Amino acid sequence: MDLQTYGYTDEFATRFDELALSACIPGRVIADYGGYLRVVTPEEVEAEIAGSLQHESENYLLPKVGDFVALEKGSGNKATIRAVLARKSEIDRKAAGTGNHRQVLAANVDVAFVVQALDHDFSPMRLERYMYQLRQSNIEPIFIFNKADKAYDSDEKIASIASLGIPSIVASATSGVGIEEIQGYIKNGATAVFLGSSGVGKSTLTNRLLGTDQQKTAAIRERDSTGRHTTSHRELFLLPGGGMIIDTPGIRELQLWGEEEFLAKSFGDIEELALRCEFNNCSHTKELNCAVLGAVKGGMLSPARLESYLKFKQELKAQAYSAASLSAKQKKQRARRLKKAIQLDEKLKDDGELY
Template sequence: MTSHISSETLRQLGWSDHFQRLAKDQAINTDQVARVLSAHRDQFLVTDGRSEWLCTPSGKIRHHRQMDYPVTGDWVLVDKNAIRRVLPRKNTLCRGEAGSRGKQSGEARREQPIAANVDTVFVVSGLDRDFNLRRMERLLTLVYNCGMTPVIVLTKADLHESPETFLDKVEGLAVGVPVALTSTKDGSGVDQLHGYLDAGQTACMIGSSGAGKSSLANRLHGSDIQATAAVSERVGKGRHTTTSRDLIVMPRGGLLMDNPGIREIAFSKSGDGLEATFSDIRALAESCRFADCSHRHEPGCAVLHAVDSGELPPERLANYHKMQRELGYVQARSEKSADSVEKERWRDVAMEIKRMNRRKKR
């Protein structure tokens, strides 16, 4: 890292005008900028576009909770083998900590960042026992809440004579979301995804174990870069062949991140994700008699009428209500946590004023 790093070299890693403006505004020396390719506990593989090396976070990052801890995809400032700072993220893909789904405690739910600075999220679902429309709705809501752009990837199309029926179901569920029907065995449909992996673009994959994420990564790369394992025919579950989150440089210059399978999709933040995922329910709600209709029992509810007429599947509405409750808890916890922080801050101010008054009396 002794010679000058051009912005063009960083752009090949996903450095954009957004980060260039940030560097200018904050007087950041781009010669010290690197991107996190993978995270393994307290060791991070980083690259500046010319070389790769291992770094550890500085003591300040490790001991100050208010500072962002590095995750795969982050842009960081490095000094030799130490990460001194995580640059402000364009976005962060995160979920609630494992075991928190459905809990209604008063405490704020801890976030588990999965990836940072991502352009596209591939929501991967296999057309076997992994296929679950309700789970897909949860994943889409998670992605939207994080301010990211989803693309649905259906894998294992070769298992069916007419896989287009699955495509129709998903396109009816995810209005406006691109859907790719693929098979990693014969490569069909995979070409649709290359456009999301052009130079400077970053995509990551999420889905359950055995959905075919690693096989898809291998197909997109053109070689076996990720280990794969067969899905158990007895239980329909895959083994966790991917155990870390690694950014892989693809042949077209983009970067792809494979992720360990997600068993539990817990929300850590609220947002507009529910409205985006259930745009059909939002559109129907405009015709409800009451503006604050809950779509549960009110007379003149256009949403309930759509269920009765068969236009809207009752399972979809039930999942909407379920996630609405969960996100309501998340929002309440967040507000309570923020209120506690504010009260603690003013308590500290009051204590300082008292100390100052005592000193004056002396």
């Protein structure tokens, strides 16, 4: 086995060579435990982040699961990460809690599966959130509707999001339905990730793809049918059927990270309609000659989709405002404080995510 099996391409090799760190070898981060990371070279080592790297970089630039890194071997299976190779892609969100900082959920991902459970978790608005966020990173989402064995109205639910135009897989991790279809989307050398709320079955699906029970899974609370945050760190696994999967801890809320302009990637239809509104600052909420509201009235646009769009727009605007209102010096100070805060935050189990 070699690092190519883990998705290391000529492009990354060039980036590694450009660093000219002669004492280092390339590796890929497969797990993040906060204090240390597990990295494959493809031999597995336990790595710490070099102090200089930690000091110079904002949190989102530090090594995350999926990153290719330059590391220096120490004694035994210990190593130090000296640099992170420029990413091919990254999945961002606004970090949970207060403040305005970017958190990277996974790096160098090719395929993102957004998992929802058909029995209780189904939410079109949440799907749209993921869709927006992933498209911003040029990663095409694929929806997985799991626990099909427990749902009676799956066809109806899936029909309700058909207009989003995203490929959907109906699955049951317990019976094995849909597993082959999922694997079919993960080519050799490609990296996929499971994203979604706690308890939807991400780890059960991971185990199915692996063919072994490597990931711990746990029953959801009967009382409110929510998950228990069983998975507490992100981890990348090599799949016997080819490619890799990253299992992630459940996310309570995906707060958007990015720029308003990118909304067009997911809501191009609405932005096109908006060009025909009477006022170019139309809020599409109450204006008389609003083409967007006209489309809702005429049944061409669902009110729920417009609601998502307006909500996302507002969220992103607030974020941009908060970023712009800081002076350069404030930004620097804040970045330093935030870096500390985010490290704390990530340990605060905001969504079951320990690291």
